[in-house]
Amino acid sequence: MSARQSTPRAVAAHAILIAYTLIALFPVFVILINSFKSRAAIFSQPLSLPNSTTFSLLGYETVWAQGNFILYFQNSVIVTVASLFCVLLFGAMAAFALSEYRFRGNSLVVLYLALGIMIPIRLGTVAILQLIVASGLVNTLAALILVYTAQGLPLSVFILSEFMRQVSGDLKNAGRIDGLSEYRIFFRLVLPIVRPAMATVAVFTLIPIWNDLWFPLILAPAENTKTLTLGSQVFIGQFLTNWNAVLASLSLAILPALILYLIFSRQLIRGITSGAVK
Amino acid sequence: MGALTLSGIHKSFGAVHILKGIDLDVADGEFVIIVGPSGCGKSTLLRVIAGLEDATSGAVKIDGADVGHTPPAERGIAMVFQSYALYPHLNVRDNMALGLKHAKFPKEEIAKRVAQATKMLSLGSYLERRPAELSGGQRQRVAVGRAVVRKPKLFLFDEPLSNLDSILRVNTRLELARLHRELKATMIYVTHDQTEAMTLADRIVILRDGVVEQIGTPMELYNAPANVFVAGFIGSPQMNFIDAAALGRHDAVTIGVRPEHIRLDPAAGDAAGAVTHIEHLGADTNVYLDCGKAGLLTIRLFGHHDFDIGAKLFARFEQDKLFRFDGDQRAIGKGA
Numbered sequence: 001m002s003a004r005q006s007t008p009r010a011v012a013a014h015a016i017l018i019a020y021t022l023i024a025l026f027p028v029f030v031i032l033i034n035s036f037k038s039r040a041a042i043f044s045q046p047l048s049l050p051n052s053t054t055f056s057l058l059g060y061e062t063v064w065a066q067g068n069f070i071l072y073f074q075n076s077v078i079v080t081v082a083s084l085f086c087v088l089l090f091g092a093m094a095a096f097a098l099s100e101y102r103f104r105g106n107s108l109v110v111l112y113l114a115l116g117i118m119i120p121i122r123l124g125t126v127a128i129l130q131l132i133v134a135s136g137l138v139n140t141l142a143a144l145i146l147v148y149t150a151q152g153l154p155l156s157v158f159i160l161s162e163f164m165r166q167v168s169g170d171l172k173n174a175g176r177i178d179g180l181s182e183y184r185i186f187f188r189l190v191l192p193i194v195r196p197a198m199a200t201v202a203v204f205t206l207i208p209i210w211n212d213l214w215f216p217l218i219l220a221p222a223e224n225t226k227t228l229t230l231g232s233q234v235f236i237g238q239f240l241t242n243w244n245a246v247l248a249s250l251s252l253a254i255l256p257a258l259i260l261y262l263i264f265s266r267q268l269i270r271g272i273t274s275g276a277v278k
Numbered sequence: 279m280g281a282l283t284l285s286g287i288h289k290s291f292g293a294v295h296i297l298k299g300i301d302l303d304v305a306d307g308e309f310v311i312i313v314g315p316s317g318c319g320k321s322t323l324l325r326v327i328a329g330l331e332d333a334t335s336g337a338v339k340i341d342g343a344d345v346g347h348t349p350p351a352e353r354g355i356a357m358v359f360q361s362y363a364l365y366p367h368l369n370v371r372d373n374m375a376l377g378l379k380h381a382k383f384p385k386e387e388i389a390k391r392v393a394q395a396t397k398m399l400s401l402g403s404y405l406e407r408r409p410a411e412l413s414g415g416q417r418q419r420v421a422v423g424r425a426v427v428r429k430p431k432l433f434l435f436d437e438p439l440s441n442l443d444s445i446l447r448v449n450t451r452l453e454l455a456r457l458h459r460e461l462k463a464t465m466i467y468v469t470h471d472q473t474e475a476m477t478l479a480d481r482i483v484i485l486r487d488g489v490v491e492q493i494g495t496p497m498e499l500y501n502a503p504a505n506v507f508v509a510g511f512i513g514s515p516q517m518n519f520i521d522a523a524a525l526g527r528h529d530a531v532t533i534g535v536r537p538e539h540i541r542l543d544p545a546a547g548d549a550a551g552a553v554t555h556i557e558h559l560g561a562d563t564n565v566y567l568d569c570g571k572a573g574l575l576t577i578r579l580f581g582h583h584d585f586d587i588g589a590k591l592f593a594r595f596e597q598d599k600l601f602r603f604d605g606d607q608r609a610i611g612k613g614a
Contacts, residue, residue: 170363170436173330178377178424179351192367 028254035059035247042243059244060252062235068223069249072231077256079141079227080209083148087205088198090149091156092164096186098157099164100172110161116154121147122214132219139222147215152205159204163197164190199264206264210257228253280341280354280431280464281306282327287336289322289488296322298488300336304466309458311467313475313511314485320468323485324434327466328357340431351381353432356425360437362417364409364424371405374424388427395423398460399453415446422457435467439474451477472512476500484508506607509534515564515576517601524571525549530602530610537564537578539599542585547592551575553585567593 033049034042041054048054063069098110121128128147137143167190175185191198216230232253235245282304289297296319304310312320325331327338329350338345345353356377364373371392378388396402399419409417418438425433438454439447455478458465469475475482476496484491484499484507492504496512503509509517515537522530525548541547542565551569565577565585575593585591602610 168361168363170359170361171365173325173328173350174357174359174363174365174424176330177328177350177355177357179380180376188367189365 031247031254032251035244035251037244039244042247056244059242059246059248062242062245063248063252066234066245068226069231069252071224072226072228073252073256075141075225076210076228076253079144079148080206080256080260082141082145083152083209084202084205086145086149087152087156088202091153091201092160092191092194092198093186094153094157095160095164096190099161110158113154113157117158121151125214125218129218137219139220139225141220141225143219144215144225144227147219148209148212152201152209155204156201159201160194160197163194167193202264203261206260207257210253282432282464282466283337283339283342284323284327285337285339287323287326287338288334289319289326289331290334296488297326297333300485300488300490302483302490302493304464306464307462309465309467309478309480310483311469311475311479311481312483312485313469313472314491315511316470318485319488320470320485321436324357324436324466324468327432328355328434329353351377354430355432355434356428356430357434357436358418358421358425358438360440362409362421362441364417364420366409369406369408370401370412370420370423373409373420374427377424377428391427391429392423395426398426398457399423414442415450418442418450419453422454426457426461431464433463433465433467435465435469437469438467439469440471454478472514476512482512484511502609503534503601504609506532506534506603509601509603509609515578518573518575519603520549520572520575522602524569524573531605532603532607534601534603535595536599537576539596540575540577541594541596542567542577542579542583543592543594545592547594549575549593551591551593553587553589553591555587556583556585558582567591569593 030046034046036050036056036059037054038056038058041048041050041056045054050056094113098106132138132143132147137146171189171193172185175189180188211229212227213229213233216225216227220226221230228249232246232249235242235249282302284300284302287297287300288295300323302310312323314320322331326333329338329345329348333346340353340355365376368376374392374395375388378391383391396405399422401416401419401423404412404416404420409420412420418441421438435454439450442450451474458478467474467478479496481493481495482499483493486507492499492508494502499508499512503512506519510519513536517534517536518540520533520535522528522533525533527533549567549569549572551567551572553565554568554574555566557564557566560582561580563579563581563583565579565583567575567577569575577593604610
């Protein structure tokens, strides 16, 4: 079939994708425009752009003045980046072991990890809380990092081991004959090749951790360990919600996630594997 | 420096028995080619020699020392892989130098060896390039270079030519033969291509289903195959196997005759048949003759010959070049 004949199909496909993109981006757009409006304007004209009469930075000022915003922000970044690092490092190492070495119980371990994907970690909240209390980690960022690492590992091991199975065995063997240690084979030969898969895992891991409210609320609700999502909740009251501040803090919270996503998606596209074998 | 002895090598993966007792002696400086159909265990055998797989039982000795528990890097071997397996993130020079760097060779020695290998394989203009920027033939030369700089006791080749196109394959074959002459190193080479085996090897090992069928020089295998499998594997086109009864003979179960040892005769011969197909290869002509009960015979004639399809002809065998096989497919003896 020529490209010309498929034009209507391409148009249809693009129309569907553009419509979906608009639907997905619309709430984000509404949050952004309303964060720059006065309180009255948010309720009277929620869908209109801010103009000279409705424009207000009140929300951002409140966030800056009231909440410990910089600290929350810092906490979120620390927790997310540290968890991501652990998930990627340990996930990749486990995936390498499971895909590369034959040992008794290999497939049992894979199955066990697959169960971790299917059962949501929040079902174990009570046990996790007991564990964290017993180890004296309540109200520490370490508690969150440990829990998020556990939450992210199953999917990471699962995806990465699939990709690592596809890495040429000859390449690893060539490394062994050249005297590289298994660690060097893993870090220098295998990891660069599965980098696109690592980026995929990073994106899938990053978003739920950044957005999570559940575990920060339960494990680390103290003022100095609050994450951004939890910190934003101070503006949501039972009777009165400071919408300017909520929208402003949410708008700010989008930024780092967006930046990290852009970094990883660049990795997704870039690939240095071509020419490694064949 | 570089003799290899394998004794009683067995290898199983779970319940699958891949190698079933391989014994082999390779002398220093010998070029031995292990050849066999896909899945016969030849690559596994190479990996056992390299130390990338542990033998289930049996001993691997290099220069008389048992290397069963020696890691691959310390066995004094170098291996060239079918997929080249170059390090994608390193340029050609570093690809060759990496192993030496890890073995903590002095810088000058590394530079000297890389320069030697570069000259030997004419890689001079590619040293700064990455594998992705090289053609298949160039990558293969880099892979060979990476083996050469190690100055190994033993070179191991795992189907090194099978990813190259046919012209490049012939050229690289010549290069390897030259390399073997210049380095005088021991080489073990695995392939499924009997032409490579015949042209390069000092000795050929024929492997089938994890068992050595025969070991010998190329001409020994061609002139005195031990059984039907070896006879069929060596030589192209394949040897014709004819039911002895169809020829009215009782001194064997199967008669084997190579296509090049049959003449066509319009008047009389050993088997009568009709021409079904002719292949003109330029220097040779392959004629397919349907001989009824004796089966379809391939006849290789030198030069250019033309026959009508369906023409009735007689195949005349060169009597002293016939092979006789018994009921167990073993060779009984040659000639009439």
